[in-house]
Amino acid sequence: MAIALRYAARSDLGLGPKSRNEDSGYAGPNLLVLADGMGGHAAGDVASSMIVGELAPLDDEDVGADQAIPLLERALRSANTKMTKAMRENSDLAGMGSTTIVMLRTGTKIAMAHIGDSRAFMLRDGTFSQITKDHSFVQQLVDEGRISKEEAGSHPQRSVVTRVMTGQPDDDPDTSLREARVGDRFLLCSDGLSDFVGADVIEEILVAAATPEEAADRCVEVALKAHTRDNVTVIVADVVDPDGGDLPTTVPQVVGAAARSLRDKTRAIPTTPAEKAAALSREATGRGRDKDKRDEIPELADDPRRSLRSKRLRRGVLGLVVLVILVGGGYAAWSWSQQQFFVAADEGHVAIFRGVASDIGPVGLSGLEARSDVTVSELPVDVQGSVSRTIPAADLADARAKVDRLRAEAVRCRALAASGVPCGSTPVATPTTPPTIPTAPTSTPPATAPATAPATAPTTVPATAPGPAATGVAR
Structure with missing residues (x-):
């Protein structure tokens, strides 16, 4: 049986101190991508946009099951290489990074690559399960039996990731290939949802929602009611029968930082995945914005007459804030560890x-x-x-x-x-009293050895x- 996807993507700035959305999401007929730019790092929105831009052309690919995972791995390596180049060319981008979850439909299967602590869930036949494993310090403690899953949810260092996309050659994702069935419902989300809303509540939302649109809207709504202090991005996709009553979605949806990059363009918004990818790549790296081709972080590029002094002042303030956050988080982790x-x-x-x-x-x-x-x-x-x-x-x-x-x-x-x-x-249990020695026949003289054995056998060890x-x- 052929399958198709009906999907919805949503993103919100959240209620925290962030002034820009560092999440990016893409949902298309064959491709789902969610990238969460690293909080506290420079240009997380650029990193997530670049990753979505590099992966978006795969939505147009006709991929066999044996080709899907190698294709995802090549695309992610290419995105990592471009991030490295962008950071070398523009010092404002140094230190950027992003989590990534990508699902690529290939026939009746779903190929998936994942790195970081953004999560993917699946609802199948009423059973709700998490199908990704966080690359985080807290997950490592859970794996080693140091803390329980319940303690992990409130651990002060639950946001410390151990593996993400940072432009380094060893940023390797976990990959998998799974069979998709009509009726399956998938959820991709950033930690703006999963850190503030319990898995049981997320399950209730996915079970109760009639459509992906309703489920995605409800997830964001509940995250905001839970006072999420991070950007929250969700993608919900149902596996449907294209010949059945539920029509699949055919128009790609781009949300978060990637959507802003496209919306801010003055020319017509591209419609195909390949055009979207090219536009995202140009916007993320600063190429083709204006004729002067200045490399600026989105939403930090002000009037060109802005003085060098004000730029340095703003960078200094931002650097100080980041330093305070890092020092505070490091001290909290150190204090906790000294009690173990x-x-x-x-x-x-x-x-x-x-x-x-x-x-x-x-x-x-x-x-x-x-x-x-x-x-x-x-x-x-x-x-x-x-x-x-x-x-x-x-x-x-x-x-x-x-x-x-x-x-x-x-x-x-x-x-x-x-x-x-x-x-x-x-330990071998040792008798506390000497064993009973059977009485010898009257015709035989008593032996002398048993009379002394009990005195030496059990005395020293017990x-x-x-x-x-x-x-x-x-x-």
């Missing part, structure tokens, strides 16, 4: 560390608090593995208690070794080895 503890190995000994057992690039997020006298090699093999993987602790007292239990394990293993018994992964309940090391 875990037990791990250090130079062959069990040690307590303060912080979290993660790194952001070359920066470590933990430091040695105290090294104990417990040698890791003296512990049972399975406990050694737990120490190597790190053992989380609720606080410093809990970490010290775990070290004490590990010390007891080491003492037990040393006692067993002294008796010639190997230290297994769990005196030092904790029972099974005392060795429950947290994993």
Whole structure:
């Protein structure tokens, strides 16, 4: 069965301090793209517009299923290369970046590429699921079991991303290819929605809305009622039967910064995806605006008579604001990390560390608090593995208690070794009373060996080895 898309794209500035929309969205018959320019970075709107501009021509492509993902990867690499070039040519664009979600229809399948913390959801047969995984610091903590999904929603560093489009050669997206069915409903959204509206509420909206237009409008409305302080952009697309009663959408929709770039043009607005892409690329990089071809960030380009002094003053103020935000966020993350503890190995000994057992690039997020006298090699093999993987602790007292239990394990293993018994992964229960010795027949003289065996077999190990309940090391 052939499939088609019925879609709606919406974007709003939000209620926060941002004076311009840094999100960009594109929805076409075969292509859905959402890009969220990096907040707090220069020219996030330029970055998101450039990405949409580079991907938009794919809407005109007739792509086979085996070609779709390589095509998306090439287009994203090309966008990254153009971002690098734009930043080299215009220092005002330095530091720009953007998340990206792109879906390309190929026959009855959907090819998807994703990088960053913008999200995609799917509603199929009444089941709602998130089909992207955030590239963020908080998601990394969830994956490592440091925090729960519920704690991630209110974590102070939930907006710290670990991978986005920044013009670097290693900005590689996650890709996938999935079968699409008539009746499926997809939602692409920026964190202006997902950070302020719970997944259960988003699910209710998608289930209740009769059309993609109604669902998209409702998502933005609820985000604003939740006082979203970020730009909010959503794309909702239904998979429909083109021969059925629900007619597919055929006219591309461009929203956010990319739409503003087109709307501000004085010539006729282009209609085909290829024309839109060319216009977006020219606008984002500053080529073809005016005859002087000045490279200015959109909405920062004022009267050409504006003095160099005022430009420098404005840049200085913006730089100071960005610095304050970065320093404040960094201090909050550092303060939180200094309240976390875990037990791990250090130079062959069990040690307590303060912080979290993660790194952001070359920066470590933990430091040695105290090294104990417990040698890791003296512990049972399975406990050694737990120490190597790190053992989380609720606080410093809990970490010290775990070290004490590990010390007891080491003492037990040393006692067993002294008796010639190997230290297994769990303690061997030792009888607390001597075993009963059967009475020998009257015709045979009593043996002397059993009379002395109980005095030596169970005496040394039980005196030092904790029972099974005392060795429950947290994993």
